[in-house]
Amino acid sequence: MEPTQKFLPEWAEACALSDDAFGAAYDGQSGAERAWMKKTTAQIYELFGSRRVQERALSTSWRQGFHSVQQTRPLEYAVAVFGPECCSGPEAVAAAMPVLMSGAKHCAALRVGDGADAEDAILAGMELCGMELVLSLSEEQAQDMLEHMQGLGRGAGVFLGAEDLCVSALKGGKMQVWNQPSAFRLGVFSGNGSSWDFESLKWAHPAAQIEVWKEGDGSAEDFLTESFDAVYVPEEMEKAARACQSLVLGERQEGTWIWPGIRPELFWAADFALRG
Numbered sequence: 001m002e003p004t005q006k007f008l009p010e011w012a013e014a015c016a017l018s019d020d021a022f023g024a025a026y027d028g029q030s031g032a033e034r035a036w037m038k039k040t041t042a043q044i045y046e047l048f049g050s051r052r053v054q055e056r057a058l059s060t061s062w063r064q065g066f067h068s069v070q071q072t073r074p075l076e077y078a079v080a081v082f083g084p085e086c087c088s089g090p091e092a093v094a095a096a097m098p099v100l101m102s103g104a105k106h107c108a109a110l111r112v113g114d115g116a117d118a119e120d121a122i123l124a125g126m127e128l129c130g131m132e133l134v135l136s137l138s139e140e141q142a143q144d145m146l147e148h149m150q151g152l153g154r155g156a157g158v159f160l161g162a163e164d165l166c167v168s169a170l171k172g173g174k175m176q177v178w179n180q181p182s183a184f185r186l187g188v189f190s191g192n193g194s195s196w197d198f199e200s201l202k203w204a205h206p207a208a209q210i211e212v213w214k215e216g217d218g219s220a221e222d223f224l225t226e227s228f229d230a231v232y233v234p235e236e237m238e239k240a241a242r243a244c245q246s247l248v249l250g251e252r253q254e255g256t257w258i259w260p261g262i263r264p265e266l267f268w269a270a271d272f273a274l275r276g
Contacts, residue, residue, distance in 0.1 A: 007077060007106040008133075009148055015135045017117060022134075025123035033089065033121065034128065036200060036255030040090045041129045043256060044097040048264055066276040072268045075176075077155035078104035080131070081142065082122055083162030084113035086180075089121030090204040090257040095158045095180075096131045102267030104155065108133040112142040112162055143168060150174040156267045158259075178262050184208055184229035191215040194234040200255035201232070 008016075026034070057071040078099040082092055092109075099107050109131050111122065117136040126134050137145060142165055149155055150172040158178045159166035166179040186208050188196055201210065213223045220237055230247035232254065241248040247260050 007108075007149070007152065009145075012135055012137075012141070012145055012148075015137055015141065017111075017123065017134045017136055021117065021119055022123060022127040025119040025121075026127045028119055029089070029121060029124045032200070033203065033255075034124065036204065037089050037093050037121075037125045037128045040093045040125075040256040040258075041097060044094060044258060045101065047258070048098060048101055050101040050103070066274055069271075069273045071271045074103040074105060075155045075267055075269050076104065076153040077106040077108070077149050078102040078267050079107070079146075079149065079155065079157045080109045081146075081157055081159045081162045081165055082109065082111050082116075083160065083165065084115070085161030085207065086122065087120070087206055088204055088257075089125040090255060091160060091180075091259075092122045093125040093129045094257040094259050095160055095262065096126060097129050098262045098264065098267065099156075099158065100130055102156065102264075104267060106152075107131070108135060110135050110137055110142050110145060112137050112139055112165065139165070146175070147172065154269050158262055158266075176266055178259070178266055180259070181229065185227070186210045186230050186232070187223060187226055187228035188212045188232040189220060189223050189234065189237060191220075191234070194251065196232060196251065197254040204255045204257060 057069060060068050062068065080096045080099045086092060096109055109126055111117070111134060123134065135145065146157070146165060146169050154174050156176040157169055160180045163179060163182065166177055169175045169177055186205060188201070188210065190196055190212055191214065220240065224231070224241055224244050228245060230249060231241055231245045232249050233241045235250055238248055238250065247258070
């Protein structure tokens with residue numbers, strides 16, 4: 001049954017940021033910063049691609065005499081929620097791109113808190129990755145919007161710097177969610193002639209704890225035993241790093257990002273039935 005509610009309630013229409021705000025945010029970023037966000041957009045699209053099959057059902061009759069149906073289909077909505085602590089353009093783009101590629105009927109980004117209408121790197125990132133609907137909301141308004149969306153049916157949300165809203169969305173029972181780690185730790189191994197763009201790395205991850213190991217600080221083996229959320233290593237260390245780290249990035253990736261936990265499956269409605 002089709003939902004009777006509109007995706008955007010009337011009160012929220014006034015909260016949508018204007019084209020002028022997008023344009024000003026874009027103009028406010030340097031050419032290098034825009035290039036990093038474009039690269040993030042392009043890489044994530046190549047990695048995951050858009051959802052080309054809208055609905056798939058597999059019906060099977062088994063030898064034991066029973067029947068199963070496995071079905072996947074698009075969600076009603078997908079949303080990226082950026083709380084006050086989210087201030088990174090690449091991190092925001094890396095969350096918004098999977099939302100846009102999900103195949104969901106409705107897609108939006110919610111910017112929450114004081115300054116949520118700022119013409120900054122996040123809004124510039126939304127302009128660059130193609131997120132056309134961005135709402136500037138107070139926390140109370142964001143809560144109301146999430147409740148409204150859950151009234152539409154099943155959906156998915158990715159939350160950056162908005163843990164309380166994520167917890168609340170989970171309680172609604174109709175939203176599949178991913179929540180950004182409250183803090184994450186990045187390790188950089190600087191040795192063997194590697195040349196890292198630390199300025200871009202700090203710009204891309206302003207809230208992260210970035211630890212740089214130089215020659216003499218410890219061996220590569222010691223570095224790789226640390227509990228990092230992601231590591232930046234020279235090419236010759238990549239294979240060893242992949243064996244013990246969840247995300248390994250090389251040179252010329254300092255200003256890009258990918259969230260390992262945001263997978264295409266988050267945005268699928270999957271059902272399984274048995275009979276007979």
